[in-house]
Amino acid sequence: xxxxxxxxxxxxxxxxxxxxxxxxxxxxxxxxxxxxxxxxxxxxxxxxxxxxxxxxxxxxxxxxxxxxxxxxxxxxxxxxxxxxxxxxxxxxxxxxxxxxxxxxxxxxxxxxxxxxxxxxxxxxxxxxxxxxxxxxxxxxxxxxxxxxxxxxxxxxxxxxxxxxxxxxxxxxxxxxxxxxxxxxxxxxxxxxxxxxxxxxxxxxxxxxxxxxxxxxxxxxxxxxxxxxxxxxxxxxxxxxxxxxxxxxxxxxxxxxxxxxxxxxxxxxxxxxxx
Numbered sequence: 349x350x351x352x353x354x355x356x357x358x359x360x361x362x363x364x365x366x367x368x369x370x371x372x373x374x375x376x377x378x379x380x381x382x383x384x385x386x387x388x389x390x391x392x393x394x395x396x397x398x399x400x401x402x403x404x405x406x407x408x409x410x411x412x413x414x415x416x417x418x419x420x421x422x423x424x425x426x427x428x429x430x431x432x433x434x435x436x437x438x439x440x441x442x443x444x445x446x447x448x449x450x451x452x453x454x455x456x457x458x459x460x461x462x463x464x465x466x467x468x469x470x471x472x473x474x475x476x477x478x479x480x481x482x483x484x485x486x487x488x489x490x491x492x493x494x495x496x497x498x499x500x501x502x503x504x505x506x507x508x509x510x511x512x513x514x515x516x517x518x519x520x521x522x523x524x525x526x527x528x529x530x531x532x533x534x535x536x537x538x539x540x541x542x543x544x545x546x547x548x549x550x551x552x553x554x555x556x557x558x559x560x561x562x563x564x565x566x567x568x569x570x571x572x573x574x575x576x577x578x579x580x581x582x583x584x585x586x587x588x589x590x591x592x593x594x595x596x597x598x599x600x601x602x603x604x605x606x607x608x609x610x611x612x613x614x615x616x617x618x619x620x621x622x
Contacts (some may be wrong), residue, residue, distance in 0.1 A: 377419075378418050378419065378420070378421055379419065379420050379421070379470070379471065379574045380420075380421050380422070380467075380468060380469040380470060380471070381413060381420055381421070381422045381469055381471045381472070381473055381514070381570070382422065382423065382428070382463060382464055382467045382469040382471070382472045382473070383406045383409055383410050383413070383422050383425075383428075383472075383473045383475065384406070384428070384442070384446065384460075384463070384472055384473065384474055384475065385400065385402035385403045385405070385406040385425070385475045385476075385477075386402050386446050386447075386449065386450040386474065386475065386476040386477070387400035387401075387402045387403055387477075387489075388402075388403065388406075388425065388428065388429065388432075388446070389432075389439070389442075389443045389446070394489070394491035394492065394495065395495070396491055396494075396544065396547045396548075396551070398491060398547075398551050400477070400489060400490075400491075401477035401489075401490050401508065401510070401554055401558070402475045402476055402477045402510075403425060404554060404555060404558045405475050405477060405510060405558045405562050405563060406425060406473075406475045407424070407425055408558045408559045408562070408563035409422075409473065409475070409562075409563045409566055409567055410422045410423075410424055410425070411563075412563055412564065412566075412567035413567060413570075416567075416571060419571065419574065419575060420567075420570070420571060420574065422469075422473075423467060423469075428467070431466065431467060435466065438462060438463060438466055441459045441462060441463075442459055442460070442462075442463050444456075444459070445459035445460060446474075449474055449476065449513075450476050450478075450487075453511075455474075455513070455515065455522070457515070457517070457520040460472050460474075460515060460517055461517040461520065464517040465517075469517075470516070470517055470518050471514060471515060471516055471517060471523065472514070472515050472517055473512060473513070473514050473515075473566075473570070474511075474512070474513045474514075474515070475510075475511075475512055476510070476511040476512075477490070477508060477509065477510045477511070478490075478508075478509055479492075479493045479506055479507065479508055479509070479532065480506070480507055480509055481504040481505060481506050481507070487509075490508060490532070490554065493506060493532075493539070494539065494540065494541055494547065494550060497538075497539050497540040498540040498541050498542050501540065502540075503533070503536065503537040503538050503539075504533065504537055504539075505531065505533050505537045506531070506532040506533045506537075506539045507529055507530065507531055507532060508529070508530045508531075508532050508554075508557070509527070509528075509529050510527065510528040510529070510530075510562055511525075511526075511527050511528075512525060512526045512527075512528075512562070512566050513525040514570055514573070523573055524569060524570060524573050526565070526566060526569065528561065528562050528565075530557055530561070532550075
């Protein structure tokens with residue numbers, strides 16, 4: 349009788365534990381990341397009226413973050429700009445820090461920590477993009493280069509260099525970083541647009557580069573950083589040792605595609621932190 353009573357009690361205890369676990373709320377871990385494009389405070393001076401590349405890429409990354417079922421959340425650029433507009437002092441501090449990062453790569457942790465606390469985020473993703481050529485190390489904006497090339501018919505092997513860096517603003521350290529590079533010029537080293545229609549074609553190509561290459565790769569790698577077992581990384585064949593950095597060699601498509609289609613292969617090496 350006692351043995352039967354003990355078995356019954358153990359069974360009831362198990363049922364109670366299962367019931368408690370079933371009705372208990374599940375608190376999922378969410379990482380809040382503030383995405384800051386280096387040109388977020390720049391005045392749009394190009395006569396095309398297009399967004400700067402760093403803003404295009406940042407917007408695509410934010411969309412990818414906010415589609416991770418609550419794993420990573422990030423305020424959109426409108427909310428970020430509106431937040432800085434309400435705090436002019438913080439805006440000037442962060443603007444100076446972004447200019448410093450864009451020109452020299454130096455990170456002002458104190459300035460970015462103030463921004464992350466203001467937006468209730470523990471991490472910041474810095475996004476920087478500029479155009480360089482083999483004949484000059486000077487960094488320029490893509491629309492400035494397009495304007496100059498169109499006006500003076502200059503032919504250089506222009507490249508779009510994109511840099512992403514994820515900071516931990518609690519411990520003031522770099523969690524992850526990646527660099528991307530893509531050739532803008534055609535096979536004749538020409539990169540120009542003599543009309544708005546041609547300029548818009550270039551704009552659509554940049555948007556494809558942002559959405560299908562940089563944003564998707566960055567979102568996946570950062571998700572892996574926060575949730576190592578949630579994503580299966582894509583393994584690609586490496587032709588040479590790049591010393592831990594990433595370099596994507598890829599030509600932009602000739603025409604934008606209306607539907608999602610597999611893009612041509614690009615080569616490089618992924619890193620999950622430095």
